[in-house]
Amino acid sequence: MSPRFMLIGFIGLLLIAPQVASEFQVTLLNYIGLAAIVALGLVLLTGVGGLTSFGQAAFVGLGAYSTAWLSRAENLPDWAAILGGSPWIGLLVGLLVTALVAIVLGLLTLRLSGHYLPLGTIAWGISLYFLFGNLQFLGGHNGMSGIPSLSIFGVELQDGRYVYYLIWVVLLGAIWLTHNLLDSREGRAIRALKGGVVMAEAMGVDTARSKVVIFLVAALFASVSGWLYAHMQRFVNPTPFGLGIGIEYLFMAVVGGAAHVWGALIGAGVIIILKQWLQDWLPQLLGASGSFEVIVFGVMMILVLQRARDGLWPIIARLVPMRKAVQRVPQGVALPRRAVPEAGRILLEARNIVKRFGGLVANNNMSLSVRAGEIIALIGPNGAGKSTMFNCISGVNPASEGEVLFCGKAVTNLDSREIAKLGMSRSFQHVRLLPTMSVLENVAIGGHLRGFKGVLASMLRLERGEEARLLAEAARQVERVGLQESIFEPAGSLALGQQRTLEIARALCADPCLLLLDEPAAGLRYLEKQALAELLRKLRDEGMGILLVEHDMEFVMGLADRVVVMEFGEKIAEGLPEAVQRDPAVLEAYLGGVE
Amino acid sequence: MDLQIALLLGQDGITNGAIYALLSLALVLVFTVTRVIFIPQGEFVAFGALTLASFQVGKTPGTLWLLIGAGLVVAVLDLTQAARSGMRGKIPRIIGWNLLYPAAAAAVVLLMKPQEMSLPAQVALSLALVAPLGPMVYRLAYQPLAEASVLVLLIISVAVHLALVGLGLVFFGAEGSRTTAFSEARFDLGMVTVNGQTLWVLGASLLLIVVLFLFFERTLHGKALRATAMNRTGARLMGISTLMAGKLSFLLAALIGAFSGILIAPITTIYYDTGFLIGLKGFVGAIVGGLASYPIAAAGAILVGLLEAFSSFWASAFKEVIVFTLIIPVLIWRSLTTRHVEEDE
Incomplete structure (x- = not known):
């Protein structure tokens, strides 16, 4: 069965559901829809972006309370009375308030390492809950009633069956938006977050911005869900916006499958139906009243994370035989290229670089330069400080002292992202790929800076032209390095040598004028090495500058125009390959001195 | 507010703060050694x-059934594992402890009849029932995922917290x-009366901190924990079992x-779910210390206690x-002072 057929079938079922279901079941479906909207935000945040929030219920509360308060015109001063009474203005204000809070919170916590954000959201979830309960103008613990129901095109959505359609339209819309976002340039940047920020930043992704974006989107989804809830229930009090419910939302995302948009729906369905059932059944069993279902949820959560970390969706998806869609290699008009610097112009100049890690001096007084149309090899025994030097040059881990000039600009203390913008691109010694993404998508991350359409355009599919050109460019680079056979395979399934080659294609996709390659030939077979050398020569002839670290001497000596030799963090020799090979200091470094 | 009230609130704040400090130490300990953010601390x-309270009213505490279960x-689980991997030598230990x-x-x-026992005996018995639950929870919930990311471990912590609250x-x-106070004594110090229980809390907290310090500095197990906290792989290579x-x-945390x-x-008054908020306040202290420094965490926790006491006077509804x-x-300050460079995990 094709995915499209499944989707149409599912929507068909949704359409007839309220006609055949009992009122109670429709209410349950409404709750599932509302929760799935929130859980969907968490899929984006947790499953895709690797961040977590336990405080989503508080964002739901912001949406609900905003519209509840505004819907009563007597709350407003005269000049603003016109804002009152309209749920649509309530929606808008709710979204604005939520966005403001989310951006402030996001900026505060997202820069810190992973666990501060969830801890912050716990604290924030508790604070907001107590705030809702203690502010008299929000009705305190008693809440606010008399919120009007929504009406669309003159139809008042008073009946649960009418609200049902609105909720599910919003949910499907949110799923569509999220799906689109993930399948775009911005989406690749978001998915790159989980692979660590170093690679993403080196490819020019503003990871801090990407994190704020998904945090914001998740918060806005929650806020919309709150708005729908307030007008469906026509009453709000603090209870559904407490930390406990926030945790439940996260459970939905994890149980359903936090990495899949449909996981949110499955998770919401499972948790809400289970909760309903357990709340009837457990108090009878235990002979006392109370929310005992948390025991089951807690244990279930532990088991899911221990046994099926990816949640239920992949298991369900495996049960349904899906026809694999035929994938075509993307075609498109070439992207504009950077002006090629004239041959012989100095691209990179590193002067007297010193890098200390505590007391250890990893680089001492290192200098080197690379010209356009030249291949420089940086060699030296293990631990000589070559990769450290790479990190200093590319801004991944800036130098303690010294100066790096790139294209005549001082870049010593710039972020790796800024340096990437100027036209430097690199590969890593320890391969940094996103193993579950396809080869093509991994390479396309390299082209991040060559696209300009933003998150909103991606969500609404207004960037398809640019996206096609980006993917076509990525496909060209895949072909250029000879990986076209496995272009749609997951990058993690490639052999290590091929993964290194993939990193070269990714670096090339950025259209750099200087290429930094850290051990590109390691793990390659003889013929593959020859092909790689051929490619690098061709790039040099096109005017690119290439700086490479490599241990394979045959490969280096046959390829490099000049060689720089390092030992113990210092430069011990520099010159033509033949000269360096005869240099006594180099021989001693590699073969040991004569005792 | 006059000086007397301020002193009273200060006393309250320091008493609670001492408790938060103890908890924050345990949280830092667990986090540095296992990378687990130990949300269920409050349930312990x-x-x-509540175990002690049950003894005092002559009930059998439910934690006994929890321990047995x-x-x-x-x-x-451990016996099946031991049988499968042929480690028969472990079997007596497994049976003995569990x-x-x-x-x-x-x-x-x-x-x-614990009701008729002396208070110290009741306390010891309560600890003997509750503390072993710590390692058991570790075995059941965390051990199979010991190498997972901090985030997954955090979600597990929240799940464990929920399950334990429900069981509570x-x-x-x-x-x-x-429960009955350790001491009914009162001391008049000028304008303020100090409760015996307050002195107990402060004394016991200080003593426990000293004992912990000695444990980490002077014993092999303490040093092993510190080594694991610094570098798991390195510790393992030195023969320390993570x-x-x-x-x-x-x-220790339990x-x-x-x-x-x-x-x-x-x-x-302690309810089945009171622990969560108490534990979280320990957390605020621990976060002040960046989840890494014991003394700063303890100082942060005392600060939380004082803040809580004084805000309950000025704006009691908004205390939390x-x-x-x-x-x-605190997070702003930390985000401005730490530059996070990610290394290979």
């Missing part, structure tokens, strides 16, 4: 207090309890948690809001 606080499950120990505890609780409700019911380190840190609960139970919002300036 509640379990410790958890011991059974751990025994089944089946015989709970059975012995049950015998003491059911046959020796099953075992202890929704009513709150207070499994042992994990269980030991959970044992012990500290339960003891904190016992200390605070005569001052505050104020305490948990404290985390925001």
Whole structure:
């Protein structure tokens, strides 16, 4: 069965559901829809972006309370009375308030390492809950009633069956938006977050911005869900916006499958139906009243994370035989290229670089330069400080002292992202790929800076032209390095040598004028090495500058125009390959001195 | 506010702060050794207090059944594992800790009438029931995922917290309890009266901190924990079992948690779910210390206690809001002072 057929079938079922279901079941479906909207935000945040929030219920509360308060015109001063009474203005204000809070919170916590954000959201979830309960103008613990129901095109959505359609339209819309976002340039940047920020930043992704974006989107989804809830229930009090419910939302995302948009729906369905059932059944069993279902949820959560970390969706998806869609290699008009610097112009100049890690001096007084149309090899025994030097040059881990000039600009203390913008691109010694993404998508991350359409355009599919050109460019680079056979395979399934080659294609996709390659030939077979050398020569002839670290001497000596030799963090020799090979200091470094 | 009230509030704040400090130490310990953010810490606080309270009213505490149940499950899992991997030498230990120990505890609780025991004996028995739950929880929930990311471990922590809160409700019911004070003495110091219990809390906290310090500085197990906290792989290469380190840190955390609960139970009414908020306040302290520094964490926790006491005077309805919002300036400060460079994991 094709995915499209499944989707149409599912929507068909949704359409007839309220006609055949009992009122109670429709209410349950409404709750599932509302929760799935929130859980969907968490899929984006947790499953895709690797961040977590336990405080989503508080964002739901912001949406609900905003519209509840505004819907009563007597709350407003005269000049603003016109804002009152309209749920649509309530929606808008709710979204604005939520966005403001989310951006402030996001900026505060997202820069810190992973666990501060969830801890912050716990604290924030508790604070907001107590705030809702203690502010008299929000009705305190008693809440606010008399919120009007929504009406669309003159139809008042008073009946649960009418609200049902609105909720599910919003949910499907949110799923569509999220799906689109993930399948775009911005989406690749978001998915790159989980692979660590170093690679993403080196490819020019503003990871801090990407994190704020998904945090914001998740918060806005929650806020919309709150708005729908307030007008469906026509009453709000603090209870559904407490930390406990926030945790439940996260459970939905994890149980359903936090990495899949449909996981949110499955998770919401499972948790809400289970909760309903357990709340009837457990108090009878235990002979006392109370929310005992948390025991089951807690244990279930532990088991899911221990046994099926990816949640239920992949298991369900495996049960349904899906026809694999035929994938075509993307075609498109070439992207504009950077002006090629004239041959012989100095691209990179590193002067007297010193890098200390505590007391250890990893680089001492290192200098080197690379010209356009030249291949420089940086060699030296293990631990000589070559990769450290790479990190200093590319801004991944800036130098303690010294100066790096790139294209005549001082870049010593710039972020790796800024340096990437100027036209430097690199590969890593320890391969940094996103193993579950396809080869093509991994390479396309390299082209991040060559696209300009933003998150909103991606969500609404207004960037398809640019996206096609980006993917076509990525496909060209895949072909250029000879990986076209496995272009749609997951990058993690490639052999290590091929993964290194993939990193070269990714670096090339950025259209750099200087290429930094850290051990590109390691793990390659003889013929593959020859092909790689051929490619690098061709790039040099096109005017690119290439700086490479490599241990394979045959490969280096046959390829490099000049060689720089390092030992113990210092430069011990520099010159033509033949000269360096005869240099006594180099021989001693590699073969040991004569005792 | 006059000086007398200020002194009174200060006394309150320092008493609670001392408890938060103990908890924050345990949280830092667990986090550095196992990378687990130990949200369920608060449940051990509640379990410790409610177990003691049950003894004092002559009930059998539900934690006994929890100990027996958890011991059974751990025994089944570990015995199957031992049988599969052919490690028969481990079997006596597994049976001893997970089946015989709970059975012995049950015998003491059911046959020796804890209600008539002296207070120190009741306290010791409560700790003996609650503390072993720490390593058992580690075995059941965390051990299979010991290498997972901090984030997954955090979600597990929240799940464990929920399960334990629910079980607390099953075992202890929704009513709150207070225990008898360690001391009814009162001391008049000029304009302020110091309660005996306050002195107990402060003295016991200080003593526990000193004991912990000696444990980490002077004993092999303490040093092993510190080594694991610094570098798991390195510690393992030196023959330190990270499994042992994990269980030991959970044992200590559960012990500290339960003891904190016992200390605070005569001052505050403890409900089955009270522990969570108490534990979280320890967390705010621990976060002040960046989840890494013991002294700063303890100082932060005292600060939280004082803030809470004074805000309960000025704006009692917003007490919790104020305490948990404290985390925001702390996070700003931390985000401005730390430059996070990611290395290969």
